[in-house]
Amino acid sequence: MGRYILKRLVSAVPVLLGITVIVFAIMAMIPGDPATAILGSYATPENVEKLNRDLGLDKPAVQRYFIWLWNMAQGDFGRSFSLNRPVLDEVLDRFGATLVLAGTAFVLCSVLGVAAGVVSAARQYGLADKAITFAVLLGISIPSFFLGMMMILIFAVELRWFPASGMWPIYGDRTVLVLMKHLAMPALALAVVATGVVARLSRSAMLEVLRQDYIRTARAKGVPERGVIWRHALRAAMVSILPVLGIQAGFVLSGAVYIEMVFQWPGVGRMLVDAILKRDILLVQGGVVLVAACYVMFNIVVDVAQSLLDPRIKT
Amino acid sequence: MDLLTWTRRGMLAAGTALALSFGLPAAARTPPGVLIVGQIAEPKALDPAAVTAVNDFRILMNVYDGLVRYKSGTLEVEPALATEWEISEDGTEYTFTLREGVSFHDGTPFDAEAVVFNFERMLNEDHPYHDTGPFPLAFFFSSVSSVEAIDPMTVKFTLSEPYAPFLSNLAYPTGLIVSPAAVEQHGADFGRNPSGTGPFTFAEWRSNEAVAVEANPDYWGGAPELQAVVFRPITDANTRTAEMLAGGIDMMVEVPPVALSQFQGDAFQVFEQAGPHVWFLILNAKEGPFADKRVRQAANYAINKEALVNDVLEGTAEVAAGPTPPAFAWAYNEALEPYPYDPEKAKELIAEAGAEGAELTFYVTEGGSGMLDPVAMGTAIQADLNAVGLTTRIETYEWNTFLGQVNPGLEGKADMAEMAWMTNDPDTLPFLALRSEAWPDKGGFNSGYYSNPEVDDLLEKARVATDQNERAALYKEMQEIVQEDAPWVFVANWKQNAVTNERVEGFELQPSFFLLLDGVSKD
Numbered sequence: 001m002g003r004y005i006l007k008r009l010v011s012a013v014p015v016l017l018g019i020t021v022i023v024f025a026i027m028a029m030i031p032g033d034p035a036t037a038i039l040g041s042y043a044t045p046e047n048v049e050k051l052n053r054d055l056g057l058d059k060p061a062v063q064r065y066f067i068w069l070w071n072m073a074q075g076d077f078g079r080s081f082s083l084n085r086p087v088l089d090e091v092l093d094r095f096g097a098t099l100v101l102a103g104t105a106f107v108l109c110s111v112l113g114v115a116a117g118v119v120s121a122a123r124q125y126g127l128a129d130k131a132i133t134f135a136v137l138l139g140i141s142i143p144s145f146f147l148g149m150m151m152i153l154i155f156a157v158e159l160r161w162f163p164a165s166g167m168w169p170i171y172g173d174r175t176v177l178v179l180m181k182h183l184a185m186p187a188l189a190l191a192v193v194a195t196g197v198v199a200r201l202s203r204s205a206m207l208e209v210l211r212q213d214y215i216r217t218a219r220a221k222g223v224p225e226r227g228v229i230w231r232h233a234l235r236a237a238m239v240s241i242l243p244v245l246g247i248q249a250g251f252v253l254s255g256a257v258y259i260e261m262v263f264q265w266p267g268v269g270r271m272l273v274d275a276i277l278k279r280d281i282l283l284v285q286g287g288v289v290l291v292a293a294c295y296v297m298f299n300i301v302v303d304v305a306q307s308l309l310d311p312r313i314k315t
Numbered sequence: 316m317d318l319l320t321w322t323r324r325g326m327l328a329a330g331t332a333l334a335l336s337f338g339l340p341a342a343a344r345t346p347p348g349v350l351i352v353g354q355i356a357e358p359k360a361l362d363p364a365a366v367t368a369v370n371d372f373r374i375l376m377n378v379y380d381g382l383v384r385y386k387s388g389t390l391e392v393e394p395a396l397a398t399e400w401e402i403s404e405d406g407t408e409y410t411f412t413l414r415e416g417v418s419f420h421d422g423t424p425f426d427a428e429a430v431v432f433n434f435e436r437m438l439n440e441d442h443p444y445h446d447t448g449p450f451p452l453a454f455f456f457s458s459v460s461s462v463e464a465i466d467p468m469t470v471k472f473t474l475s476e477p478y479a480p481f482l483s484n485l486a487y488p489t490g491l492i493v494s495p496a497a498v499e500q501h502g503a504d505f506g507r508n509p510s511g512t513g514p515f516t517f518a519e520w521r522s523n524e525a526v527a528v529e530a531n532p533d534y535w536g537g538a539p540e541l542q543a544v545v546f547r548p549i550t551d552a553n554t555r556t557a558e559m560l561a562g563g564i565d566m567m568v569e570v571p572p573v574a575l576s577q578f579q580g581d582a583f584q585v586f587e588q589a590g591p592h593v594w595f596l597i598l599n600a601k602e603g604p605f606a607d608k609r610v611r612q613a614a615n616y617a618i619n620k621e622a623l624v625n626d627v628l629e630g631t632a633e634v635a636a637g638p639t640p641p642a643f644a645w646a647y648n649e650a651l652e653p654y655p656y657d658p659e660k661a662k663e664l665i666a667e668a669g670a671e672g673a674e675l676t677f678y679v680t681e682g683g684s685g686m687l688d689p690v691a692m693g694t695a696i697q698a699d700l701n702a703v704g705l706t707t708r709i710e711t712y713e714w715n716t717f718l719g720q721v722n723p724g725l726e727g728k729a730d731m732a733e734m735a736w737m738t739n740d741p742d743t744l745p746f747l748a749l750r751s752e753a754w755p756d757k758g759g760f761n762s763g764y765y766s767n768p769e770v771d772d773l774l775e776k777a778r779v780a781t782d783q784n785e786r787a788a789l790y791k792e793m794q795e796i797v798q799e800d801a802p803w804v805f806v807a808n809w810k811q812n813a814v815t816n817e818r819v820e821g822f823e824l825q826p827s828f829f830l831l832l833d834g835v836s837k838d
Contacts, residue, residue, distance in 0.1 A: 031719045032714075040718075097523075152554065157560040261551055264554050264558075
């Protein structure tokens, strides 16, 4: 087992190196440089050249790549041009905010989606099934950023139940309750589409299982319906629901970008969009590398967990 | 128990618990005496020498003072940290008498040595704190050859050549005076630990959430009425509007034109102020149809600027008459009338020049500072030009790419390009973008290769004249010639807007586009 984990970790190194090359090359090739972005109207060739020199961008690209890589190996991701702050501090702050948002949305879509799917399947073609199927279709069809804007209009501007934007209030204590208030709308808006997907797939997975002989056996031997559905059928259906949840985890993480823009959530997606527009090279590079490293680690953890659960996967 | 009743009860219980835990509707009322401002972005730094964005200037102008400042409601300078100044006959020596008894927020005294430190830090590469930069706008003061403290309260600037915009550059945020002791203490992190002499002292910066400043009770101009101001970055304009409507902020800047109607009524006040901004089309005067002055004039007649300003921009701009915005009241030529919308006249001129059916390439940007609504405007302009027989093809670029295409010159690539400038002195834009010496290959922004020796001469003279009336006369003459020559299509002067709720009093927008809050109060 230890060898398997080590092997996976070693194989992650070339992947990460590849990512550094790609992101560096993209930032080097796109037109427009940070000095021009900073100077705007005043970007005369002379001023741009001087500022690029001050920013350390006058060296050849290959040399800059290795300097960047060497510094990163020592834990120094450089300083953001547009925020005048160490890249690492900024990315870690932002990544935390994204995890809170995407994590909440993931829990919401898993719990609500599976529950809706189970109820739907248990009442196939009943009123509840039709209502849920309709709601799910609606949820899948509404773009999350539009839903978010509508939620702001209704629940923040008209009813004033929730704050319109941000993660924390400007004044007052930072309690979990206050965070939940700010989190409610963005997390829900982010979860809706994923909930719909999970609900549909849970429903069909459940229907598949409910047709099996052992369910009839369970019913025949007098297991209460609730027990049949939640204990016997759901457990079996989870085998095919779990991979869908895994995919949805990635989906909410990437979908968070739109929601972060709409709700002004201080997450990593919004940071990257801003950084690209400002040609904040080190922030884009550092952010992408750190996020990619997280994905790679997540994949390794999943693979290892799977190999622990399923002895058929060779270690 | 039936499965569904069970589920329903569970949902009901969970819902009730959720509603209880959130309490009643959030009291969306900001505390009295604290002004919450919705900004358009996270500031880069609160070091005036290191930043370039109006967004950052809006905070800085409340924390720092310069030697001089713009008189309220104008773009003319008046005393601030300097009480008076003398300019030598030849216009190369400026001697300032400094205000007595002023201290920085960190307690250290403001004096001539502090002024010297500020400019040395920016301009002298050997200064021990030059590495706290880079200072992208230091070239505003590139004509300064030395800064000396004559005595503790007198400071002398020596310029390498006469440079009339020097005073208004001192009033620009790049000229704001920072505390030397704070720079020495914090080094490169000074931008997050600022200390100036202004009406508000820095209190807190929470990344991506807010910058808070508190009233400076010892301010030399009198303590401000507000206890504190909180600047919140809300990048998305729709979210900013929603936050304003929801009561989460007291003031917002840069309201999208389409959202202005939301703020009619007693609960809000809308402010508008034309600024030193001009939106224009650069025409390629070197080659193609626009090499002929008549075709350039025809473009000015063909484009319906009233419609652009009223329909596309929803009244958030005014029609521009010439290259200098009216906000520079002292240098603006009131006699200029904008080119009227006259497609027939345009067709005549095009026929005279033999340019019927000419094909034009038109560079349009997707966004960019001061560019307003460039795609919609570009499309409307294209339609107007097509209507008079100039077949126009649009090429759209992202802002940074666009600058990379336009700034090196349009030759061989395009016939026209959108552009907008916001400046602090009537010298800046024409000097950098209309002189023959400012063609792109000479390091300027004259991307359309306009050249008129008379204009060159007037601009050179205006730059070295130190008498404001003399400068004004020169600029007015320049505007007349440039309007006639039509190197650009003069389109619009942007009006900045802001909205406050009814609890805010004493607020005024400035033509400089800075946000000055020391006279504002809120119940």
